[in-house]
Amino acid sequence: MDPTYSSEDAFPEEAAFRKDVRTWLADNLTGEFGALRGLGGSGREHEAYPERIAWNRHLAAAGWTCLGWPVEHGGRGLSLGRQVVFHEEYARANAPARVNHLGEELLGPTLIALGTPEQQARFLPRIADVTELWCQGYSEPEAGSDLANVRTRARRDGDEWVIDGQKIWTSLAHHADWCFAVVRTEPGSRRHAGLSYLLVPLDQPGVEIRPIVQLTGTSEFNEVFFTGARTRADLVVGQPGDGWRVAMATLGFERGVSTIGQQVGFARELGAIVTEARANGAVDDPLIADRIARARLGLEVLRTHALRTLTGEPGLGAGSVQKLLWARWHRDLGELAMDVRGATALTVAPPYDLDDAQTLFLFSRADTLYGGSDEVQRTIIAERVLGLPKEPRP
Secondary structure, three states: OOOOOOOOOOOHHHHHHHHHHHHHHHHHOOHHHHOOOOOOOOOOOOOOHHHHHHHHHHHHHOOOOOOOOOHHHOOOOOOHHHHHHHHHHHHHOOOOOOOOHHHHHHHHHHHHHHOOHHHHHHHHHHHHOOOOOEEEEOOEOOEOOOHHHOOOEEEEEOOEEEEEEEEOOOOOHHHOOEEEEEEEOOOOOOOOOOEEEEEEEOOOOOEEEEEOOOOOOOOOOEEEEEEEEEEEOOOEEOOOOEHHHHHHHHHHHHOOOHHHHHHHHHHHHHHHHHHHHHHHOHHHOHHHHHHHHHHHHHHHHHHHHHHHHHHOOOOOOHHHHHHHHHHHHHHHHHHHHHHHHHHHHHOOEOOOEOOHHHHHHHHHOOOOOOOOOHHHHHHHHHHHHOOOOOOOOO
């Protein structure tokens, strides 16, 4: 697929599918669902959460979830081109942020690739129809982007694993039914060895979830404490001790096709900033005008890189490059929004009523940290792609 795939003359089948998606969204984003347009997303996941669950289940009933999953696993088996089309049109319709990303885009593909038939039969249908929600138990207080430093441990007790430890920055754990967690199952092991990838139910006595209040005043991230929590022995994905490989497979899916829709959202944010700059005269400042132009060019770079990565051999380190590109671009966009607004950007309506630009600025400060910090991405590129000497580690 060429990055110009969206040309209707060059790709008539994709154009017809695009029309189908656009028509369905127009027909269904009406009434109560229509009121959800633009709600949710980074820094705003608290918005109309129960209503967005209902919308996500409506999508599922109509066959608009798990588009790339194989048909035998409950998906539609759509081509990459059609998946891109859907995510673009979904974002262009300003449809509400979906609640099932971690299950549909991360755990589901992991189970399809590496799970047992029993795990697939148990979990995939409930991900596809949005009846069970998931969170990701990776980061810990001493193991943020350095995932290999995980200390949460699990030991076998008959037919169960018993889990003790703490996870942090666990997105949407307070809404989740299950957690896919990387834990240390071999006593005395270090770094990448001795880790296992467990599927853990959260509704049990040994689990405590504490939301973390963010700069935005909302609480998307959480601390999750495991104190004698339990899960069945057969709910380990891959073999015990093979958790690092499984966790890396999951992270590979994280840089998937949904990033195209993310970039449409970025374009909408940039458009709002440009509109405000024209309205208040900020665009007449040569420095502001230059930054707007650079932002537009940067967005085209993001799109081109994403399409090349998705449609060809991604190459070692491609996911790290993509994360570096979008995280820094989006953080800079938040700063641009504040500078276009000027001094009034520093005022907030009581008690703490942030507008879209202020939420963008505050939440985007985390973009270069979550999902793998910039420093870690650069280390991956340096060591694994360029072959530079590894930094000494304790």
